[in-house]
Amino acid sequence: MLTTLAIQNYRSLRDLVLPLSRLTVIVGANGTGKSSLYRALRLLADAGRNGAVAALAGEGGLPSTLWAGPESIGRAVREGRAPVRGVARKEPVGLRLGYSGDDFGYALDFGLPVPENTAFNLDPEYKRESVWHGPVLRSSALLADRSGSRVRIRDESGGWTDSGRSIALTDSMVSEFADPRRCPELLLVRERLRAWRFYDQFRTDAGSPARQSRIGTRTWALDHDGSDLAAALRTIQESAADVVLATAIDDAFPGSRVEVAATDGRFDLRFHQHGLLRPLSAAELSDGTLRYLLWAAALLSPRPPELLVLNEPETSLHPDLLPALAALITAAAKKTQVLVVSHSQLLVRFLEDASVLELEKDFGQTVVAGQGRLDRPAWHWPKR
Structure with a gap:
């Protein structure tokens, strides 16, 4: 089961770390980032099929999906004593997505390419990818690590060996390098990402x-x-x-x-x-x-599947049908992990044993209502 979902610099999701349970429900007013969270999760799953770059292109390219606000919001801005303005960046431009569970974690870092003589200068590149054991990234827990075009994997002695091959900067290591003998954990992560199942507002x-x-x-x-x-x-x-x-x-x-x-x-x-x-x-x-x-x-x-993601399942349903729908969702959560994005407070009330996370906006960025720094799950991004 996934226990943590982390997203950084994707649209309004400037720095979001969510705890996940067996049945997690994401709620919030219009414009608080629920749809962005759903799309970010799909984008993470696309990495398992080497389709994340194409998916970003379908959204207008990496620059169109990046957080549009300042890198940080100072105290003076929050107190209304200064306007929101851009400041000198301390971190490289990057869109980061990741998850972790009790067994494995995975994170990717998309960045802009180094300009060269090509028509594809807007293609995002994988600057870093990591797979680790356990719920939190630590150097000792890393199993496979990608920096640039090279992939290194943990050998049986606990040391590092080079994969012996390079991959394109626009390809994911989980889709292009998954050797069941040398790094079976990488193959497992790939198959899990590919198995996630998404349903989004069926046509009727x-x-x-x-x-x-x-x-x-x-x-x-x-x-x-x-x-x-x-x-x-x-x-x-x-x-x-x-x-x-x-x-x-x-x-x-x-x-x-x-x-x-x-x-x-x-x-x-x-x-x-x-x-x-x-x-x-x-x-x-x-x-x-x-x-x-x-x-x-x-x-x-x-x-x-191991993860079932439902986007606004209450759409076009009469309120009288929501108890029956909630019973279906609750029953499904006994066999698989379920994440529901919903506008309906009525549906949420009928869902038993659900962990409800409410999203809200804070100076343009999406945050979890009531979540302080100490309330967030432990999370570390791989550094470039």
């Missing part, structure tokens, strides 16, 4: 992929766009979780049930609703009903 309009009939295969994890909803529900029904799914449907829509008809490999969703003479197809379902079925398929996956 008339053209939604979830409303279409299609050929289905056994589906252990719902796709991010919900296109394999029928197959995912049928997989749940055939994997000894049919009673759990039936209960989740009845909790939300009393007297209703879901049927998945398979004809020549083509899967069709049929929703039997109390009081109707015929079942409704996916194309006929209301947006709220379809969205709830999508969340049920995502949260009841027979193969849950």
Whole structure:
């Protein structure tokens, strides 16, 4: 389980260190940085697939994503005796992301490239990457360390050996160097990052992929766009979780049930609703009903990931459906670690045993409400 998430200089997240529990809920007013935190976590996961640089480009490049305020805010500014103004930098420009758990930790440091004669001078570079054992980075706990294009790994004697190869400055060491014999921990970190699962506001309009009939295969994890909803529900029904799914449907829509008809490999969703003479197809379902079925398929996956991240799952759901949704989330948290970003205080009240972190703004930067310096989890960034 992840115990700490750290983000530095990503949009309004100038210096954020969050404690994570089995079920963590992130709340806050509009503009406090909830969406930025969600995107930062996705960016961290992209490193496992060597897609972080492309993801940053999709956000406008590294300069567009960096913290736009001053490096530090002095006492005079906080007391209103001086305006906010830029000061001489003491630290190099960098976007840093990392996490740690009881077993391993990982951190990366993106920076601007040294200008050269190329059209790609805005491509961010990995200035530093580190994988360590335990919840806090220490030099003695380092297992793999990357500075520039070279990677060094801890050998069996406890000393350091060079990996014997260089990697491009725009490539991640966890995606490009993961030798199961020389550094199995690096391979484990990569596979964990790749296994994180994200769901963000499913489409429920008339053209939604979830409303279409299609050929289905056994589906252990719902796709991010919900296109394999029928197959995912049928997989749940055939994997000894049919009673759990039936209960989740009845909790939300009393007297209703879901049927998945398979004809020549083509899967069709049929929703039997109390009081109707015929079942409704996916194309006929209301947006709220379809969205709830999508969340049920995502949260009841027979193969849950190590980390499941949900972004505003309450969107377009009637308040009457939130207790049933909360029950699904709570049940999922018993099998996997869950992080929920939510606007709904009502949903939060229904979530049992959740650790709630409220974000707020302080001179433009995102902070955790009530978190002092001594309340933050211990965290150290690898130095360049």
